[in-house]
Amino acid sequence: MPDTSSRSLRIFPSRRIRGTVTVPGDKSITHRALLLATLAEGESRLSGVLTGEDCLATIRACQALGAEIEFLNATTVRVKGRDRKLLAPAEPIDCGNSGTLMRLIAGILAGQPFSSCLIGDASLSRRPMARILVPLRQMGARIDAKGPGELPPLEIHGSQLHGIDYRLPLPSAQVKSCLLLAGLFASGVTRLQEPIPTRDHTERLLRHFGLWPIFDNGQLVVHGGVRLHGHDLFIPGDFSSAAFWIVAAAAFPGSELFVQGVGLNPSRTGLLKILLRMGATVKETIESCETEPYGTLEIRGERLRGTRIRGEEIAQVIDELPILAVAGALAQGETIIRDASELRVKESDRLAALAYNLRAFGVPVEELPDGLIIEGGHPLRAASVQSFGDHRIAMAFAILALAADGVSVIEDTACIATSYPGFEKDFESLTQSEIPGWGERAFRQIGHRWARWAKESLEDPAEARFPVVAIDGTAASGKTTVAQELARRLDFAYCSTGVLYRAMTWKLLQMGVDISNRFRVARAVGKIPMDCWIENHQLKIRVGDEDPSPYLRDPEVNANVSLVASIPAVRRYLLPLQRKLARQAPLVMEGRDIGTVVFPKTPYKFFLDADPLVRQERRRQQGETDLLLERDQKDRERKLAPLKPAHDAVILDTTRTTVNELVETILRHLKRKGMNLQ
Ligand SMILES: Nc1ncnc2c1ncn2[C@@H]1O[C@H](COP(=O)(O)OP(=O)(O)O)[C@@H](O)[C@H]1O
């Protein structure tokens, strides 16, 4: 859950995505629709417009060329077009961070009877423009790139263009669109051939605004001088923004996500094909095919496996490669991305940024000149990483951070607004696994004290958001019985942490891992997809698709659990899972190290113990095979988080005290320590 107050995001781990999301309008379509509506005659009402920084720059640019643009509501604009007769802009047009704007508008401006200048921010000023300048000059354009090596700013001297036959040397929808727009103002016919098909929004929108047909013999054809006609348009949600949620939901088992009103243009949805190959479950329902297809996606979480992404496929997923790299890190096995050197000249050098940040999270990665080799499935450590000023890097690592073992920080996240205003809000609602109403109900029950506690404790990952009563103690001392009754009386959630260690033990035994070898266990643990959450006041656990509950008290689990619990990799893995529960509900949590390690700052700590013979007899009566005194000894002697009372715990001997008496005693202590009990 991110802290939205600053230009960095603090991400708490949470390995489940649940809910329904509608992402902001498509960036590519918004840019193009604004530009074409400006060129058209008459009015166009564009709804679903993205109002991120990049598209606001396009609105300002269109206004500078004389279009009248009025916001009718937050995401609908009315554009009064110029019917091709643009005004000369009084000042340089600032394209901000947007490569799309600079490259597309350069195509329009090249054929005008006036001069103009295009400038951009530091990142845009480093992005290559030769790819548009070469063919535009062939068409007769006179453009000076003022930066070194044909970089922006671009000084465009108006001239009369003529059509050309041009085969694009590299797949680029921006170059294609630039030349199509230039072709509108050129004499004769402009014919383009792409090496590989790229996103076809410009072609679809040209048709929408009345230019038909533009495909001829495998070539894209525009005739100079044609008029465009204003037309209303609904802009669907941006698939590239939805991609962050799609990958997160696909990669975290137990997730369930619906993405509504999202653009499903097949030239954009290559990511889905790749995710299916990685083992994802995705259902696509197209609801409209007019101009731009859109509809709903339903995604269910699975354990993904690595894949290879290369060749022609790269052009289809160029914007999604950052989040695909994250998918690779979350998947089992190797993911190889090749033929993607284009990523080095995006908003950042995305290959370098990805490699750097993946390593910070503990993902083994090799950076190649044209790609990455990512070894997925390793446990992730919390990290503090940079966005490199790149919105897609920032959002991709916000998703990866959900799987880390503690709170991570993504620095410099203001750039997210370029494509996804409202990202933090959606992040908050999709990643919190609270049961609706729980928090509110708990606040009502226990008063504003806890609301304050919850807020303050956000600053410290080791601290609970909701209050935690810690019950530690020896085996069969009565922890479960007492904690369950106490939780019932307080209306808190009951939570046994022993079951997490038991579930891990069961899975390791099932996988045939030699648990006496802690290195093998450490390696295996990283591959075990375990998650837990609170549902109906109870702790729920899932290991991949399996519910381990029926096996947790098997004799082999009893016999091995203390050994497994002594292995540091296991404790490291389970610690954040236990801590995150306190962000879901007030807890009575029982175990061995709750007061000492898991929630050392809670003031409510109790340690139960009883005569060993009595405890043995209690277990025998339960009909279980359990060498509990041996377990106690192992638990006491281990180096990490040994069984011992916290220095500030209340120690209770349960040998001759009834459960009811124990609960009453605990309630008295809680009251004395300031808990607000009715
Ligand atoms: N104070 C108590 N007096 C007598 N029996 C108890 C008491 N507390 C628990 N028991 C019984 O002892 C057994 C083990 O208790 P349990 O709560 O499962 O212990 P733990 O969780 O510490 O292993 C259960 O059968 C329970 O009913």
Ligand SMILES: Nc1ccn([C@@H]2O[C@H](COP(=O)(O)OP(=O)(O)O)[C@@H](O)[C@H]2O)c(=O)n1
């Ligand atoms: N917080 C915890 C909880 C359990 N454990 C381990 O998990 C084992 C089983 O815990 P449990 O709570 O289910 O055991 P019982 O007391 O119910 O027999 C313990 O013996 C410990 O080895 C731990 O190390 N730390």
